[in-house]
Amino acid sequence: MGNDNSIIIGKVYILDDNIDTDLIIPAEYLNLVPTIPDEYRKLGSYALSGLPNNYARFIKDWQVTSEYSVIVAGKNFGCGSSREHAVTALAAAGIKAVVAESYARIFFRNAVATGELYPMESEKTLRNAFKLGTQIEVNTNKGTITDIASQKVFKLKPLGAVGPVVAAGGIFGYARATGMISKKK
Amino acid sequence: MSQTITEKILARAAGQNSVKPGENIWVNTDILLTHDICGPGTIEVFKREFGINAKVWDPEKVIIIPDHYIYTKDEKAQRNINSLRKFVKEQGLKYYYDPGTPTYKGVCHVALPQEGHVRPGEVIFGTDSHTCTHGALGAFATGIGNTDAGFVMGTGKLLIKVPPTLRFNLNGKLPAYVTGKDIILRIIGDIGVDGANYCAMEFRGTAIEQLNIEERMTICNMAIEAGGKNGIIEPDDKTLDYIRARTKKSFEVVKSDPNAKISKDFNYDVSSFVPCVAQPHLPSNYAPAKDKGNVKLDSAYIGSCTGGKITDFIMAAKIIKGHKVRINTYLVPATEKVAEGLATEMIDGKSLASIFEEAGCLEIAQPSCAACLGGPIDTFGRTSGKEIVISTTNRNFVGRMGSKDAPIYLASPLTVAASAIEGKITDPRKFM
Numbered sequence: 001m002g003n004d005n006s007i008i009i010g011k012v013y014i015l016d017d018n019i020d021t022d023l024i025i026p027a028e029y030l031n032l033v034p035t036i037p038d039e040y041r042k043l044g045s046y047a048l049s050g051l052p053n054n055y056a057r058f059i060k061d062w063q064v065t066s067e068y069s070v071i072v073a074g075k076n077f078g079c080g081s082s083r084e085h086a087v088t089a090l091a092a093a094g095i096k097a098v099v100a101e102s103y104a105r106i107f108f109r110n111a112v113a114t115g116e117l118y119p120m121e122s123e124k125t126l127r128n129a130f131k132l133g134t135q136i137e138v139n140t141n142k143g144t145i146t147d148i149a150s151q152k153v154f155k156l157k158p159l160g161a162v163g164p165v166v167a168a169g170g171i172f173g174y175a176r177a178t179g180m181i182s183k184k185k
Numbered sequence: 186m187s188q189t190i191t192e193k194i195l196a197r198a199a200g201q202n203s204v205k206p207g208e209n210i211w212v213n214t215d216i217l218l219t220h221d222i223c224g225p226g227t228i229e230v231f232k233r234e235f236g237i238n239a240k241v242w243d244p245e246k247v248i249i250i251p252d253h254y255i256y257t258k259d260e261k262a263q264r265n266i267n268s269l270r271k272f273v274k275e276q277g278l279k280y281y282y283d284p285g286t287p288t289y290k291g292v293c294h295v296a297l298p299q300e301g302h303v304r305p306g307e308v309i310f311g312t313d314s315h316t317c318t319h320g321a322l323g324a325f326a327t328g329i330g331n332t333d334a335g336f337v338m339g340t341g342k343l344l345i346k347v348p349p350t351l352r353f354n355l356n357g358k359l360p361a362y363v364t365g366k367d368i369i370l371r372i373i374g375d376i377g378v379d380g381a382n383y384c385a386m387e388f389r390g391t392a393i394e395q396l397n398i399e400e401r402m403t404i405c406n407m408a409i410e411a412g413g414k415n416g417i418i419e420p421d422d423k424t425l426d427y428i429r430a431r432t433k434k435s436f437e438v439v440k441s442d443p444n445a446k447i448s449k450d451f452n453y454d455v456s457s458f459v460p461c462v463a464q465p466h467l468p469s470n471y472a473p474a475k476d477k478g479n480v481k482l483d484s485a486y487i488g489s490c491t492g493g494k495i496t497d498f499i500m501a502a503k504i505i506k507g508h509k510v511r512i513n514t515y516l517v518p519a520t521e522k523v524a525e526g527l528a529t530e531m532i533d534g535k536s537l538a539s540i541f542e543e544a545g546c547l548e549i550a551q552p553s554c555a556a557c558l559g560g561p562i563d564t565f566g567r568t569s570g571k572e573i574v575i576s577t578t579n580r581n582f583v584g585r586m587g588s589k590d591a592p593i594y595l596a597s598p599l600t601v602a603a604s605a606i607e608g609k610i611t612d613p614r615k616f617m
Contacts, residue, residue, distance in 0.1 A: 020583075031222070031265065035230060076379040084226065113332040
């Protein structure tokens with residue numbers, strides 16, 4: 001996650017409060033190992049497949065990635081399991097950032113530690129600020145999300161203490177940058 | 186400076202005299218726990234970052250307990266266990282409990298304390314959110330992802346934020362019909378599924394003192410269902426007896442200082458508590474069992490790290506004894522030792538296993554996580570249709586036990602047993 005990725009433009013997918021890790025990646029797919037490239041892609045193709053059937057399809061039939069780049073959600077996003085597969089599946093499906101009112105701790109931590117996606121927090125709920133598929137721009141440096149058509153801008157909270165970890169590309173990059181572990185040979 | 190038990194453990198692990206909530210610190214790890222679904226990914230992160238010939242920081246402190254997808258024909262699940270075996274051999278890990286051999290244990294959060302790997306005052310990281318179980322023995326224990334675990338594997342250290350402490354003061358006489366599960370479901374019902382997000386949940390009071398160790402584990406196990414970073418209970422004589430029977434390793438008992446700063450106190454008189462359920466689809470959807478008598482059930486499930494311990498089966502058997510169950514009743518002992526206990530523990534001269542058999546429960550399954558989290562299609566007890574389930578497990582999210590259309594009610598072993606007899610949600614006092 002370098003600064004070059006600080007601007008994300010794409011369509012938004014909208015979710016509620018308490019989106020749990022079983023909705024994000026049902027346990028039957030946890031036989032897939034995220035570090036194996038083919039299985040990483042497969043995890044992506046199953047992202048959010050646990051959602052009840054009344055939700056809009058996150059990934060269309062015969063596709064392996066999503067048309068959406070950003071998720072806007074309510075409170076406690078990613079609650080439940082410590083499965084890193086949840087962060088990985090969303091990222092593999094093409095999600096670059098989640099903008100939620102709040103996060104369950106482990107999901108947030110996994111997003112930061114892996115550097116797979118930006119876990120941004122909105123100042124108030126934005127679930128009704130956008131429609132499904134609205135073209136938006138997230139600026140992770142400035143901390144904004146913008147409705148491109150209307151140019152309406154909403155403030156996001158700064159990443160705070162984890163900012164340096166995110167900037168370093170995750171826990172390993174941060175530990176190497178601060179001398180906690182030696183540089184990769 | 187006065188500190189809580191959580192702060193004191195973390196300060197020691199960070200080599201500091203004291204720590205404050207919100208402070209980011211590097212801590213030394215006493216135990217890294219992993220299993221078959223997160224272990225293989227953790228190992229690959231470790232090798233990617235530290236090199237293919239890297240050695241783990243301490244081969245006695247990385248403990249691998251396969252438990253999730255054990256009794257399945259799923260080829261990837263079997264491949265994952267093989268990759269653990271290869272790693273254990275190559276690294277010379279001392280503690281690995283191999284499926285299909287006499288060393289196999291079962292569910293990691295029951296096996297870890299059972300085998301003496303949990304000691305007061307220590308720092309335990311595990312690649313599973315229910316690692317918070319081990320706070321029941323006075324350790325700091327929390328769940329982490331594969332990437333963080335790969336980091337711990339190579340360094341023995343992790344950067345963490347010190348959590349503020351929410352203290353739950355549970356006092357009063359504990360009625361026989363109120364269990365650890367009823368206590369934690371009531372608390373989660375009150376504070377919500379994010380009520381303790383980022384926080385330490387410290388449980389104390391005369392009600393906690395009355396509980397045995399396994400019941401305390403049930404409570405700490407579900408700290409994560411309120412978003413807690415860790416659940417923790419100060420060690421007492423019961424704790425020390427439990428630990429000393431299982432390990433000769435030395436440890437240091439840590440307790441909260443009298444004037445430690447608490448973020449928020451919650452005071453309860455448990456004599457007012459009642460048997461309860463968490464209704465679909467969140468552990469916080471609390472309701473007294475007696476108010477839900479109109480909910481007809483299709484199956485009952487007793488198992489998992491939170492609800493498949495020997496004391497859970499003893500509670501269930503006391504209710505079921507002499508009755509017939511009306512619905513499919515699945516029994517999954519957490520570990521091999523619990524399975525042995527089903528044959529050896531007696532109530533009025535009858536083994537638990539024979540009590541369950543005579544009541545018409547399904548044949549007792551082999552120990553593993555089984556259907557608690559759905560899992561591969563051939564998993565024992567997995568939901569597949571629209572069945573309504575009552576379960577001693579810890580999550581009732583949509584699709585958690587397999588089918589998206591199968592709603593789950595969480596309850597104590599007493600309430601699950603009573604409900605299995607009646608075929609509908611039933612307050613266990615009817616049979617007590």
